[in-house]
Amino acid sequence: MIISELTLVTDAGIDLKPPPYALNHKDTLEYHWGKHHKGYVNNLNKQIEGTELDGMSLENIILASYNKGDVLPAFNNAAQVWNHDLLWESMKPGGGGGGKPSGELLELINRDFGSFESLIHEFTLAATTQFGSGWAWLVYNDKKLVLGYHVGRQLIIVYSFCYLGFK
């Protein structure tokens, strides 16, 4: 499968974003983009067409369909579209991403975790000690950097907005 031959735009409100770089590991990356990601976008668009969710941003669809924890059917597909968007933006071709941050972020890390190395240790522990699949994340909440994690399809966006909006 060649990425440029895939249809990027669907009929309903949410578009499949093109990957931000060439997918060089075709079997794995094209599977996640050309099948998973595209499938979630298409399924979400079928679910929201003609509903009050149609026309909303992806983030607002997630928040509306999360429905304060009593999730609506569109939530899982919307969550997976958002997860895959985040996945593509979180990687860099050739393994050249990552590295020690600088400036204000490094100052905050040093203040709230003691050191960058300590953050990496705690982050790795949070990410690798979950059962099954899940997420670990670094968030800025209440003027402090903190680690968060959750198993499965839950999203940081839900918790972030909950922390900010429904506390």
Ligand SMILES: [Fe+2]
């Ligand atoms: Fe995937």
